[in-house]
Amino acid sequence: MAQLWNKGYNINQEIFRFTVGNDYVLDQLMIPYDIYGTIAHGAMLKKIGVLTSAEFKRVHTALRQLLKQWQAGKFQVQLQDEDGHTAIENHLVKKLGDLGKKIHTARSRNDQVVTMTRLYVKQTLLQHYQYTLDVIAELLRLAKRYEFLPMPGYTHMQRAMPMSAGMWFDQYAEALLDDLHLLETAYRLNDMNPLGSAAGFGVNLNIDRAYTTKLLGFERVQNNPVYVSYTRGKIEAAVLFALNQLMGSFAKFSNDILMFSMSETGYVELPKEFCTGSSLMPQKRNGDVFELTRGKANVMLGYLVSTIELQNTLLSGYNRDSQLSKDLLVNGLTLYDNTVKVMLTVTGGLAMNKAKCKEACSAEIFATDYALDLVKQGVPFRDAYRQVAAGVDSLVRIDPEKNIRAKRHLGATGNLGLSKIVQERAKRQRWCAGEQKRWQAVQRKLLGVL
Template identity: 40%
Template sequence: MKLWDKGTATHQAIEQFTVGRDREMDLYLAPWDVLGTLAHIRMLQSIGLLTQEELGTLTTELRAIHRNIEAGEFAIEEGIEDVHSQVELMLTRKLGDMGKKVHSGRSRNDQVLVDLKLFIRGELRHLVQDIRMLFNRLIILSEKHRQVLLPGYTHFQVAMPSSFGLWFGAYAESLTDDLQLLLAAYRINDQNPLGSAAGYGSSFPLNRQMTTDLLGFERLNWNVVYAQMGRGKVERTVAFALASLGGTLARLAMDATLYMSQNFGFISFPDELTTGSSIMPHKKNPDVWELIRARGNRLQALPNEIGMLTANLPSGYHRDLQLVKESFIPSFADARACLQMCDLMLENIRVRTDILDDDRYRYLFSVEEVNKEVLSGVPFRDAYKKVGQAIANGQFNPEKTVHHTHEGSIGNPGNDPIAAKMDALLHEFHFERSESAERRLLTE
């Protein structure tokens, strides 16, 4: 079954090539397709294209389909082109001609647009929860280990004292910037395209503000041509935010992989969170962190892939956009899996507290010694030369302590304002509006 079927058979090879993996990807969109249809039929009844009785019957059946989807009992049958066709077929089988009425005033173009936007909104809701979970873990670890010193490096050379408090807290603050980008993407996504049809509107007197309110969108995509142009653009915008998150996770994973190696030995994990070698019995491999690094890097590649798929497309719908779903839709599961595994690993991290007792880190305190000279009245350049000469002559014997008090330093990492920044961003998502709208469509 195809919604565009006019009685002419399509060549099997053409059908297989054009459908591709769409049925597989559309399973992710199924609950949102039903939700969009529930809002659409309420609007159709309000403008006289459905009776009140038809609305009640269709609503009951659509809610039953939604329950089947949630229970994992929904499938797109062989020979059915996509989720939109499957849902309409199920309605028609059960309700006859009444089921054929739900497509009035819309096209598959705006139908998939609204499905994707609802899917993105739902996935961002879950993703933000997982970001908050990892953020909280990092802040707790930063506070717990704020006095534990850690070598800082530049150019992979021992540089200056850092601390585990700063290391954990740095990634916490990085997540706030990632969340800022996700918030911007969320707002761009939170605009209703339903009613734009194939991208040129409809001669039906549609009430697009009504479906906007019913679905819990913040506002409309007003211009119907631009609503269609948003396909691909929204995904690319969200992908940029996911890429930023991927960058944070990949860098954290690289640090952890490096720090748990024998040549560093700064951190360790229980045996059950590492893997072994088939030939070397001493190995404890950081496979989890390496896969987080790889998945994070794949997220960073996502905007480029979507950008290349959509490059130079003119206005209007084009089938190229179908392929965007194949890399974009699974990216949320990848990001969430990485966040959850990061949290699990960090929950069980073991931090070494005596790292700087090793004499190899004695030069780590050279800047501290220069600063002491400056505080006693020696000009900075003279102090720099004095300490440098002591190092060259083998006479450098530093006091291995630090006295950093400024904002964001070892002694004052700024975790409270960083947490306040995170809380302020979380409040701007207004998930309660969309959650309430979805609940009403499915129950009232």
């Protein structure tokens, strides 16, 4: 198959393999989105008179058939294709002859790859968003189930004050909801149409970029063609930043699980089905899934830093360095997909050891409560603090469940405000469902009659 840029000479094959890298493998994942972009571009070429209605109908039919071939595993992008864009165009030329050669009119692989990637990211982020909402639902279920189960809260790795298992689980539900704000921001940044920017400077044809924006379901046109090249890496970094925050929440949760499931604490009970073992020590049950989640958060950070660094020293306009951001993006999206699904599984199987949680609420963690009780009697806080500190070893243990139920201000252990968090999750669910519905409608229209 000929490369789209081939001018009649043979490129050195070592150079060719180096410049292609694994782009053709990555594009295999994104073929449907390149097909959607090509359908929209073809419809626009028909609208401005480059293609006749009959010609576009043939192109449209060929692209829909190609999508079915890909879905059946019968269309493979090869190394010699260089990328999916070349594979698709060569397929059209082989099937349609000279008509296939018209489809690249007013388009560059520069805007083609960004369009394809943006559509891929749109669908993938919506899937990630939904899975994260599902994890939040599980965390809120656990928070409600253990709303009044007392356990120690920690500062500086030492027992500090009583909290509840419900408070512990809910903090991660709230953290993930905040992280989804960032993911939604990345989604909105991604939701602009680069198609028609061509090689980064526009073209001398009266193309209709608003029309392709509507067909592809983008929120808006990305106005400046040079900026399209700049955002290849910039938008990817925004996506990876949001994924880093999500992975950070999962890493912290995993670290807590590891600490709280140790034999020395025993607050969390891990199902044996979640644990691996040792090849030497027969008694071991290891929570490797949480260790790997903690570690993979750092791998995700590496993807982000690499993506940012790719863009920092580049001249305005397209540079081949940007190609490398696709691999980092796909790796990051894949890593998060695997992680969020595992987190959904583990949150569905966690349980708390009620006896150990209550037993661990030893007398000294009520010291602050004793000091504030003195404040209620009119003792200045600093005097109350010193008085309790002087007698901390003789403090009497308070009933831990009564203690946490008695704290009633908003957010405290006796008033977690879970209903408010449930409502916020429901609001995000409605937004996600609406975006998914709109995107599905776009796909149906592109594959229907235009």
